[in-house]
Amino acid sequence: MLDTLLPTATGSDMIPAWFLSLGASIFAAPLAELFQQSLAAGVAPRQWKTAVITPVPKVATPTQPSDFRPISITQVLSRSLELFVIRKYILPSLASTQYDTRLHGQVRVQAIGSTTAAIVAIMHTVRSLLNNNDYVHVFAFDFSKAFDTVSHASLTNKLAHLAIPDSVYN
Numbered sequence: 533m534l535d536t537l538l539p540t541a542t543g544s545d546m547i548p549a550w551f552l553s554l555g556a557s558i559f560a561a562p563l564a565e566l567f568q569q570s571l572a573a574g575v576a577p578r579q580w581k582t583a584v585i586t587p588v589p590k591v592a593t594p595t596q597p598s599d600f601r602p603i604s605i606t607q608v609l610s611r612s613l614e615l616f617v618i619r620k621y622i623l624p625s626l627a628s629t630q631y632d633t634r635l636h637g638q639v640r641v642q643a644i645g646s647t648t649a650a651i652v653a654i655m656h657t658v659r660s661l662l663n664n665n666d667y668v669h670v671f672a673f674d675f676s677k678a679f680d681t682v683s684h685a686s687l688t689n690k691l692a693h694l695a696i697p698d699s700v701y702n
Contacts, residue, residue, distance in 0.1 A: 533612055534560055543607030544584050552608060567613050574702030580610035617700060625694040 534556035537549040552559060570576050587600035594600055654670065661668045691701060 541605045574699035621696040
């Protein structure tokens with residue numbers, strides 16, 4: 533996983549992705565052990581639960597607080613563990629349930645990362661489909677502040693019913 537880290541923002545630990553990729557042969561075994569211990573205990577290191585909140589302008593010339601959106605930047609290792617959990621536990625569990633057909637085409641569920649990556653993935657898919665089709669229909673939705681309106685109790689209840697180990701759920 534360390535070999536494939538993409539350049540990304542550094543969290544509060546200031547460990548850049550390029551450094552982890554460069555030292556992957558040295559860091560892989562101890563980090564794998566740390567990840568396994570974290571998952572077995574159902575607890576992530578406290579430092580990985582902190583984020584640097586950075587305001588990013590939504591408009592060319594911001595003049596008021598609502599002209600910004602907050603970006604939470606967590607540590608690269610925290611994001612790596614999250615991606616591991618998504619790939620090893622969440623996606624396989626979703627694929628074996630009734631949710632599979634509804635989640636198949638969702639970009640974020642494919643764990644590709646950023647809005648830019650999502651747009652690139654969509655464009656690639658459209659261009660590939662146009663090789664064999666005269667036209668392609670694309671339906672895209674932007675759920676602004678969607679996570680702010682999600683019932684966290686409902687979400688955790690649904691997660692509890694997935695076939696993932698309790699320690700990973702925790």
